[in-house]
Amino acid sequence: MSENFCSKNIITVAIGYTIAPNASMSEIFNQVERAIAKILENSGNSEVYICGHSAGGHLATMLLFSDFKNKYNVDTSNLKGIIPVSGIFDLGPILETDINDNLKMDMKESSLLSPLLRKDVQLDNNTAFLIAYAENDSPAFHKQAEDFKIHLTKFLGFKNVKSVRINNSDHFDIIENISLDNFSLTKEIYDFMKIN
Numbered sequence: 001m002s003e004n005f006c007s008k009n010i011i012t013v014a015i016g017y018t019i020a021p022n023a024s025m026s027e028i029f030n031q032v033e034r035a036i037a038k039i040l041e042n043s044g045n046s047e048v049y050i051c052g053h054s055a056g057g058h059l060a061t062m063l064l065f066s067d068f069k070n071k072y073n074v075d076t077s078n079l080k081g082i083i084p085v086s087g088i089f090d091l092g093p094i095l096e097t098d099i100n101d102n103l104k105m106d107m108k109e110s111s112l113l114s115p116l117l118r119k120d121v122q123l124d125n126n127t128a129f130l131i132a133y134a135e136n137d138s139p140a141f142h143k144q145a146e147d148f149k150i151h152l153t154k155f156l157g158f159k160n161v162k163s164v165r166i167n168n169s170d171h172f173d174i175i176e177n178i179s180l181d182n183f184s185l186t187k188e189i190y191d192f193m194k195i196n
Contacts, residue, residue, distance in 0.1 A: 020102040020103045024103070024105075024109070025091070025105055028059070029062055033062075036050065036063060036066075036068075037066075037071075037074045040074045040075070045078065047078055047080045049192075050083065052083075052085065057084030057085050057087020058087045058091070060082050063079075064082075065118055076122075077124070080127065085133070085175055086174055086175070087133075087144075088144055089116040089151075090114045090116040091110040091113055091114045092107070092114060092117075093140065115148065116144065119156065125156065127160075128160035129160065130188060130189065131161070132163075132164050132166055134165075134169040134173075134174040135168060137170065137171050149162075162192070164185075166185045169184075169185070
């Protein structure tokens with residue numbers, strides 16, 4: 001993935017985190033939040049864009065509610081955009097599935113970690129969003145993506161929000177094909193980041 005971005009002078013940082021059941025969803029998010037704080041701290045004047053796929057898309061959007069200034073003494077003015085790809089924005093439906101066997105979330109934790117249910121935004125509302133989902137993702141992914149776009153614009157006051165359905169793609173190849181310059185999502189990301 002990073003090779004085509006590197007050719008455009010974009011530095012790519014892949015964040016790892018402990019997966020369930022070895023960590024709770026709250027612990028996983030705290031790990032990601034600390035990693036992003038370090039990236040912001042060391043980014044200088046460079047623009048920062050955060051992209052995450054599936055669970056990573058959820059974690060990326062949860063950064064909306066991170067108080068980086070008070071918690072990490074880090075400025076977020078160079079955090080220019082968030083790109084959730086086939087993300088999930090309301091964790092409630094997971095509670096009744098076998099996915100929650102490992103996550104062990106209760107209603108309180110799932111609500112706290114559901115960007116679609118929160119309004120306590122910490123990031124500047126000039127932060128841009130590119131919400132992408134695959135044509136062959138399940139209808140639930142499509143609905144959550146479009147609902148989250150409405151939540152960002154209508155209820156949270158974000159001005160630069162775009163959702164895009166990536167045709168001829170599924171939940172997995174939508175991110176696998178991002179390494180191809182001619183892939184529609186790659187082109188959308190370049191445009192979003194104003195990269196030639």
